[in-house]
Amino acid sequence: MVYRGRPSKSCRDCRRRDIKCDKKTEGCSQCSRAGLVCPGYRNPKELIIFNESDATIERVSGRRPVPISSSPNPLSTRLLPTVMQRAKGLYVSQYVRELPATSIFSFMQIFYPPIVHPIPLLETVTRAIFMANFSFSHGCHVALYQARAMYGSALKMTRKAIQLPEEAMLDRTVFAVILMCVFERLANFGNDALVNPHSHLSGACELMSLRGNTQFANRHSPIMLLHLTEIVVLDCLAREVDAPLQFLALRRMAAENGVDTSALKWRFWDIMLRYVQLESSLRLGLCSEAMLRANQLDAELEDLACGLPSFVSRRKSPAPLNHSSIGPVIYPDSLSLMRWNNIRVVRLILAKIIREQFAQIISSSSDHASTAHWLCESNRRAVDLAADI
Known part of the structure; x- marks a missing residue:
């Protein structure tokens, strides 16, 4: 009734x-x-x-006509995942649930399940990241619109959070600001006059600096510093600038407090940071030790590659003639392939720097045989690296 x-x-x-x-x-x-x-x-x-x-x-139901469906077993749209659910699943599968503990954003798991918080800054930024990544991967403009709306809400929450000293020192606040840097890259805010894509990067460095030495007793802070290093290096390379002094001071603070940087990913991004400084020196015309520094970085990258999973080179061990052109994957997984290629690309750039420096000194050098040997060795190494990519 x-x-x-x-x-x-x-x-x-x-x-x-x-x-x-x-x-x-x-x-x-x-x-x-x-x-x-x-x-x-x-x-x-x-x-x-x-x-x-x-x-x-x-x-009454017997009088109603039975709807005719085009499919034999129609699936109700209520059972289909929403765009947000699909975006979350995509992001988590790509960046969070990787096997290595040092994979990108794997430490997001420490913030899950989310707790009820008076300022849901981290939750809002995370949802914006989900949608921005989904838009970037699938070209979904509706998802990007929703992501930008969430980003606008997160900006208001950020201003509110940093005005409260206790809130500004929390891990979740620092991590939210780091994620905002990532979002600004994904959402392509670089050409937006209303948004400074580097403000949150400097803000994240400032927040971590204000937290002082005691933060490194927390196991989460070194991991966030590692990801901040990655973002700073990529930003410096994109803008062709040197690493910020405040960030370098933060790195020294971490080293003084005994942060373990022996992991492969730490070592790689430490080399990349020194490569950024080498590029900055070259732009300023300080080329006196550029070749030695480039050779040293190349040797460290070659040593670092020894710790990567091995692979089968078809150039050095060609497949039989009856072997399929597709063939088995020569790398154990996609993460190993990405790491090998990252090292190769940087070594190729270093080889280019070495050749350019040789070209400048070969006219004034009397030992042409030694110089030609170094130049030939650099070219051979570059050819081998390019062939394996």
Whole structure:
């Protein structure tokens, strides 16, 4: 039984004839003119009860036409995942649930499941990252619009959070600011005059500096510093600038507090940071030790590659003639392939720097044989690296 609303105040005959009833006390005028006895009026406080028994439902359902579906087993849209669910699944599968503990953003798991917080900054930024990554991967403009809207909300929450000293020192606040740097890259804010894509990068360095030495006793802070290093290096290479002094001071603070940087990823990004400084020196014309520094970085990268999973080189060990052109993957996984190629690309750039420095000194050098040997060795190494990519 369901409530159908308040009943009409008109008499029964006027309702049946669908005319307006004047509802006079002694009887309505419409019934008098029609020569009818007015049956009177109902109590307006009564309820109209509609019979919804099982028998009635079954009888009415039998009269309704059965909808014809184009598919034999249609799937209700309510059972399909939302765009946010798909975006979250994509991001987590790509960047969070990797096997190595040092994979990008694997430490996001420490913030899950999310707790109820008065300023849901991290949750808002994370959802914006999900949608921005989904838009970047699938070209979904609707997802990018929603991501930008969430980013706008996160900006207001960030201003509110950094005004509270206790809130600004939390891991979740620092991590949220780091994620905002990533979002600004994904959402392509570089050409947006209203947004400074580097402000949150310097803000993240500032927040970590304010946290002082005690933060490195927390196992999460060194991991966040590692990812901040990655973002700073990529930003410096993109803008062709030197590493910020505040960030270098933060790195020295971490080293003084005994942060373990022996992992492969730490070593790689430490080399990349020194490569950024080498490029900055070359732009300033400080080339006196550029070749030695480039050779040293190349040797360290070659040593670092020894710790990567081995692979089968088809150039050095060609497949049989009857082997499929597709063939098995020569790397154990995609992460190993990415790491090998990252090292190769940087070594190729270093080889280019070495050749350029040789070209400058070969005219003034008297030992042409030694110089030619170094130049030939650099070219051979570059060819081998390019062939394996």
